[in-house]
Amino acid sequence: MLQRDWIIVSNERLTEQVWQMSLAGDTTDFKAGQFVEVEVPDFFLRRPISVCNAKEGLLTLIYKVVGGGTKRMTEMKKGEKVSLLAPLGNGYNLCKSGDRPLLTGGGVGVPPLYMLARCLREQGKQVKVVLGFNTGCEVFYENAFKSLGCEVELVTMDGSYGLKGVVTDYLNDDYSYYYACGPKPMLTAVIKKLGVEGEVSMEERMGCGFGVCMGCSIETTNGAKRVCKDGPVFESRLIVERS
Amino acid sequence: MVKSEGNRLAVALGDVSLQNPIIPASGTFGYGVEMSQLYDINILGALSFKGTTLNARYGNALPRIAECSNYGMINAVGLQNPGIHEVINTQLPLLYSIFHQPIIANVSGFSIDEYQQVCSLLDKEERISILEVNISCPNVHQGGMAFGTTAEAAAEVTRAVKQVTDKPVYMKLSPNVTDIVAIARACVEAGADGLCLINTVLGMRIDIRRRKPVIANKYGGYSGRGIFPLALRMVNQVAKSVSVPIIGCGGVETAEQVVEMMMAGATAVEIGAANLVQPTICKQIIEDLPSLLDELKINRIEDIIGIV
Numbered sequence: 001m002l003q004r005d006w007i008i009v010s011n012e013r014l015t016e017q018v019w020q021m022s023l024a025g026d027t028t029d030f031k032a033g034q035f036v037e038v039e040v041p042d043f044f045l046r047r048p049i050s051v052c053n054a055k056e057g058l059l060t061l062i063y064k065v066v067g068g069g070t071k072r073m074t075e076m077k078k079g080e081k082v083s084l085l086a087p088l089g090n091g092y093n094l095c096k097s098g099d100r101p102l103l104t105g106g107g108v109g110v111p112p113l114y115m116l117a118r119c120l121r122e123q124g125k126q127v128k129v130v131l132g133f134n135t136g137c138e139v140f141y142e143n144a145f146k147s148l149g150c151e152v153e154l155v156t157m158d159g160s161y162g163l164k165g166v167v168t169d170y171l172n173d174d175y176s177y178y179y180a181c182g183p184k185p186m187l188t189a190v191i192k193k194l195g196v197e198g199e200v201s202m203e204e205r206m207g208c209g210f211g212v213c214m215g216c217s218i219e220t221t222n223g224a225k226r227v228c229k230d231g232p233v234f235e236s237r238l239i240v241e242r243s
Numbered sequence: 244m245v246k247s248e249g250n251r252l253a254v255a256l257g258d259v260s261l262q263n264p265i266i267p268a269s270g271t272f273g274y275g276v277e278m279s280q281l282y283d284i285n286i287l288g289a290l291s292f293k294g295t296t297l298n299a300r301y302g303n304a305l306p307r308i309a310e311c312s313n314y315g316m317i318n319a320v321g322l323q324n325p326g327i328h329e330v331i332n333t334q335l336p337l338l339y340s341i342f343h344q345p346i347i348a349n350v351s352g353f354s355i356d357e358y359q360q361v362c363s364l365l366d367k368e369e370r371i372s373i374l375e376v377n378i379s380c381p382n383v384h385q386g387g388m389a390f391g392t393t394a395e396a397a398a399e400v401t402r403a404v405k406q407v408t409d410k411p412v413y414m415k416l417s418p419n420v421t422d423i424v425a426i427a428r429a430c431v432e433a434g435a436d437g438l439c440l441i442n443t444v445l446g447m448r449i450d451i452r453r454r455k456p457v458i459a460n461k462y463g464g465y466s467g468r469g470i471f472p473l474a475l476r477m478v479n480q481v482a483k484s485v486s487v488p489i490i491g492c493g494g495v496e497t498a499e500q501v502v503e504m505m506m507a508g509a510t511a512v513e514i515g516a517a518n519l520v521q522p523t524i525c526k527q528i529i530e531d532l533p534s535l536l537d538e539l540k541i542n543r544i545e546d547i548i549g550i551v
Contacts, residue, residue, distance in 0.1 A: 001280065003523055039520070044467055045310045046520055069310070085522065205306040207318060208519035212273040214293075214323040215308040217301070224301050224323060229277070 001088055001210050005081045006059065011074065014062065014140045018108065019074050020052070023059045023082060030054035031091030032116035033181075033201055033233045036061065037209040039083040041076075043069045046085065048206050048228070050181075052111035053118065054087070062111035062140070088209050089232045092116050092199060097125055098176025102198075103150075104167050104190060106132040109182030110141055112201055114148075116179055121148045129153065130170055132186065136161030168193045180236075187239075196237040202227050251543045252532055254288070254510050256488045257411050257436055259345050259372045261288035261511060263532065264501065264544060265525050268492055268515035269294050269349035269375065269415075270320070274334040278518075279341050282526045288511060291347035292330075292338065294377055295365075297357045299326035304459035309448040315467015315494065315516055317446045319460035322351050322380065327361045335368060345372035349415070353383045355403045366408035374410050375490075376400060379417040379442045379464075391417035391442070394429035401433035411436035413490060418470075418477055419445045427481040439490040439513065440481060441474045467516040470494040475507050482508020482549050496524055498531035502539065508549040 006023035014020050030051055037046035038061070047069050053060040065071050076082065092112075097120055103113045110131050120127050127150040133139050134157045145152045154162030155170055163170055167182075168189045178198035180190045187200045204227045207215030211229030218227055220238040225231060252263035267278070269291040275284050284290065302323030309317040324330065338346065348371045352358035358376065365371055378391035378400050390396040397414065404412050414430040416423055418441035427438055443464025448457040456462075474493020482489055491509025495501060496517035504512045517524045532544065541547055 001277075001522075003281065003521070042313050043310065044313050044315055044516075044520060045308075068312075205308050207308045207316065208271075208522070210522065211277045212271060213308075213318065213519050214270075214302065214320045215318060216305065217307075217320075217323055218305065219301060 001085055003083065003085050006084050008076055008078050008080050008082060009058065010078055011076055013074075015138050017065045018138070018140055019063055019065065021061045021063065021073065021076070023061070023084070024057055025059060025084075027054040027057055027059055030059070030087045032094070032119050033092035033112050034087040034089045035209070035232060036084045036086035036088060038073065040069045040072050042072060045069070045207070046209060047073065048088070048209050050108075050112040050201070051087065051115060053115045059086075062108065064108045085209060089228060090230070092179055092201075092233050094119055094123070096177050096199070100126045100128065100174070100176045102128050102130070102171070102175035102178040104130040104132070104171060104178065104180050106167060106182030106186045107134070107138070109180075109186070109201070112181050113179065114141060114144060117145055117148050117150050121150065127151070128175060130155065130167050132156070132167040132182070133161070134158070191236045191239070196235070198236045199233050200236055200239065201232045202234060202239070203232065251536060252529070253543075254545050254548075256373065256490070256510055259289075259411065261345060263288040263529055264505065264509075264511040265529050266291055266347065266490065266511055266513045267518055267525055268513035269347075269377070271515045271518040274338045275342050276337060278522060281522050284341070285343055286529055287344055287525055289345040289347055289372070290342055291349050291375055291513060292334070293324055294322055294349040294351045295324050295327050295330050295361060296322055296351050296353070297327055297360050299329065300324055306458050307460070307463070309457035309463065311446070311448065311465060311467065311469060314469030315465060316519075317448060317458060317463040317465050318443070319458045319463030321460065327364050331364060331368065335370070339370050346370055347373045347375045347413075349375045349377055351377045351380050353380055355399060358400055359403050359407050362404045363407040366410055371410065373413055373437070374404065374408060375413045375415050375439055376404055377415045377442065379415070379419070389417060389419070391426065392420050394425050397426045398429040398433035401430045401435050405434040413437040413439045415442055416440040416481075417442045418473060423477050424480050424484050427485055431485045431487050435487060437488040437490065438481060438485065439492060441470070441477050441493045444470050444473065466494065468494045468496055471500060475503060478504060478509050479507040479551070496521070498528045498535045501528060501532065502535060502547065505544065506547050506549070506551040510545075510548055
């Protein structure tokens with residue numbers, strides 16, 4: 001983890017509430033599934049945002065406007081300096097993927113799966129991606145995953161785009177290992193459907209983001225774990241008893 | 244380590260010499276490991292590690308953190324810690340191996356007996372220089388009222404802890420009281436070697452869309468830059484009425500504020516919430532102090548303690 005200034009290369013709206021910010025800086029140590037803490041002018045706490053991609057000096061963050069801090073982030077302009085704590089958290093374990101990994105995510109749980117998919121594709125893995133959104137106008141990154149050569153399935157709650165329902169309606173056991181990221185109820189449903197041979201990325205309200213304040217500790221089957229430092233990615237068996 | 248003879252930042256908490264007055268506050272620095280990956284933590288004056296209870300505690304339900312716009316944050320972590328035995332067996336050996344300055348052990352308890360047990364175990368740890376006793380926890384035997392809210396209970400904890408240790412005992416005072424001076428005096432009369440103030444200020448935020456408190460515990464401790472004037476005033480009031488050393492704490496994030504805290508009466512200064520958002524803040528303050536002293540025409544920083 002380093003505290004460094006990055007330069008905003010672009011900051012654009014992807015959908016009604018979801019934005020994409022690209023930043024220039026040193027991306028050498030980033031792993032898929034990690035996150036960064038973004039300093040936001042006029043707010044005390046930094047905002048934890050998952051890494052959508054980090055490659056060759058370009059960091060891509062996708063964030064949803066959920067309150068004042070993320071709204072303020074949308075006003076940050078190209079060329080401005082931003083202080084980040086990065087990279088943070090453990091990231092996904094790529095060694096476990098097997099040949100046919102399944103990646104499934106919902107909403108702003110989708111972005112970290114992009115870098116994961118890219119890394120797995122670079123290793124020549126056959127990657128299946130099942131992405132869930134509430135409605136068609138919230139869908140983003142479908143083509144980005146397709147361009148990586150992933151098999152992509154889109155699911156919307158209202159059926160306005162792709163398949164109708166939730167991701168778990170369309171997950172079958174034709175995969176070697178799974179990776180999931182999304183809201184808690186979705187992760188619980190994924191674990192219930194697919195079992196514990198996989199890993200999930202958790203999200204909690206954080207204080208520091210690097211393991212000192214204990215603000216984001218969750219109970220796991222192996223004791224209390226800090227989402228920011230011991231996670232955000234956990235083996236599903238650790239959170240199997242969560243409801 | 245810079246020898247204190249020629250070191251203008253040196254201060255002394257009683258017999259404990261610090262190379263500078265900057266101490267990360269308990270709960271904002273873990274056991275030093277994470278921060279040691281960011282900078283050389285041996286530049287610090289001392290370090291106060293995460294509050295320790297007798298048994299392991301998971302702490303409160305989530306969410307535990309609420310932001311207070313640009314002024315700070317509320318936390319209701321609920322003293323999550325692995326318990327004193329695990330701390331002594333695992334965390335402290337690691338801390339000793341990476342940190343060679345004075346160590347302050349922050350102790351919490353929910354009964355007099357618990358404070359005594361934890362302190363007597365820490366008393367055997369040679370590397371620990373000061374016991375900092377948090378009396379903002381509820382007394383489970385007295386209807387959950389915090390020890391730190393009455394002079395009698397604060398004094399009782401002080402006496403009990405002093406019985407089981409020869410180490411200097413600093414009582415960490417709660418600001419959530421009507422008369423902090425009375426409580427400070429009671430602690431000193433009961434044998435406290437020093438005081439640390441202030442702990443967090445009880446606060447609350449409400450999510451107006453969900454019509455619920457932001458944090459699961461409903462209320463929590465407000466810290467960060469917004470509490471600095473309150474902390475400064477309390478340090479000044481207490482400093483005028485007791486003669487033991489005071490560690491000032493509350494919203495400090497610049498070298499200027501360290502000087503203010505010391506002018507108000509603090510011998511050393513703890514940096515808390517600022518560590519969580521600017522993890523190199525203590526390093527920055529230590530680097531900024533010498534030129535600030537030059538500008539203010541202060542030779543040695545200890546010369547300004549309590550001058551206002």
